Amino acid sequence: MENREPASSAAVTASILVVGDEILSGRTKDKNIGYIAEFLTGAGIDVKEVRVVPDVEERIVEAVNALRSHYDYVLSTGGIGPTHDDITADSIAKAFGVSIDVSPQAVEIMTRHYGGAEHLTPARLRMARIPDGAELVLNPVSAAPGFMIGNVIVMAGVPNIMQRMLDNAIKKMRVGAVTLSDSVSPGPGIGEGIIAAPLAAIAEAHPEVSIGSYPSFGPAGFQTQLVIRGKDAAKVAAAKAEVEAMVAGIKR
C-alpha cells in the first residue's frame, strides 16, 4: 500500500452501497459487506452506514447522493457487468451530473486481456464505459475495471473481483487511525442479564472507548462476548482490565 496517503489523526468515515435485486430477493447472500467492513476497519476507516438498493437508476442515484454527502467515502459493489441489468456506472454518472463514455484506457486494458480488439463485443465494451472525470480501479482478475469518481469507489459484485479492486482502491483513499479492538469472553455461565449493570457503569466511566456486548446462542446455551473498541491502546487496555475484573468478581 505504498501509494496510500498518510494516516490522518481525524476519523475517516465510509459507507457501503450494495446494488442488486438478487441480494434483496435473498437469492444471492451478500458476502461483500462483511469483507469490506472488516478491511476498512483494519485500514483505519470507520464504516458508518450500509445500504442495499435494487437495480433501479433512481434508487441508486438517490442512495449514492445521500451517502457521498454524509461520509468521506462511498464504496459500491455490483451492477458493472455487461448485461442490461448492469446500470451502476450510468447511475453514478447521473448522480454526479457528468457524461459517460467508453474509456480508451479501459479499452486498451480489456483488448489486452481478451487477446485483440475483435473480441471486444458491444457487451464487453459496455464494461469500458466510465463516467467523465473518474479514474480507473484496476481489476487483475477479469480486466473490466471499476472506477473512482469524487469520493465514490465503484467495484464489481463478484466477491473475488471486488476484493482485488479493493486492494487497489485503498491506495487512493485517505486512512485514519486504526480502531483497536479487544474482547473478554465471560463464558457460558454468565449471561447479559447478569453483567449488564456493571458493564454499563464501566462504559460510562470510559467514554473514549465503546463497549459492546454481543450474545450468541450455541450448543452450550447463551454466551456473550464483551468487545472494547477505541483508537487509543492505553484506554482500550484500561477499560478491558476493568471488564475482566468485573467478570472475575461475578459468582458462578
Added chain:
Amino acid sequence: MENREPASSAAVTASILVVGDEILSGRTKDKNIGYIAEFLTGAGIDVKEVRVVPDVEERIVEAVNALRSHYDYVLSTGGIGPTHDDITADSIAKAFGVSIDVSPQAVEIMTRHYGGAEHLTPARLRMARIPDGAELVLNPVSAAPGFMIGNVIVMAGVPNIMQRMLDNAIKKMRVGAVTLSDSVSPGPGIGEGIIAAPLAAIAEAHPEVSIGSYPSFGPAGFQTQLVIRGKDAAKVAAAKAEVEAMVAGIKR
C-alpha cells in the same frame, strides 16, 4: 401461518434495518439480511431496501422514519438485549413519538421463563420495555419479546431468535402474490459478454418479468446464471423458454 391475512393482488413491500456497530466494524458477519430477504420473498413480500446503521439513537430514528414512510413494512434486527448498547426499543419509541415503559405482558412471559419474579434483574426488565401502542412479537427461544408498532417489526439480532420471531411476525403481516423465480444456467462455455445482447432483447420483449444475469467465479472460471422473475407463472415460463432457446443457439 393460519392467522395470516389473505394475499392481496397488490405488491407488498418491505425494508430491512440492521442495527449494530458490530456489523459495521465487520467483527460480526450479518446472517439476517439474506435470511429475512429470502423468507419475505417466499411469502410474497418484496424487499426493496436494506440499511445497516450504528448503535446511535439519532441514526436509528432517521433510518426507521425514512423506511417506514417508503415501504409497507420495516423489519429491524438487533439492539433489543439488556445491555447499555441496546437502544433500539427506545429509538423506535422516539421515532414514533410515543413513550416506552415496562410491559406487564412481557414481564409475565419473562417471569415464567426465568422461574420467578426474583430472577428479573433490572437488566432483564430492560428487555420488557415496549413502546406504547406496540404489540409483542413472541420469542420462544429466550422469552424476551420483540414487538410490532405501526408497520415496524422489531426483532433480536441473534439469528436463531430472530428467525423464530419472524415466524410469529409474518402472521401479523399482509402478504402479496409470491414472486416466482426460474433460472437457466448456460454453463462454463458461455459468458455474459456473449449473451448480453440477445438477453437484453428478450428482457425488453418481456417487460412484466425481470431478467437478471448473475456471474460467479469458480474452479471452472466464470459462469453466469440467468434468472427470470415475475408474479405470473405463464409469463415467467414464456420468457424462460426464449432464454433457453437463445442459449441453445449459441455456438460453443
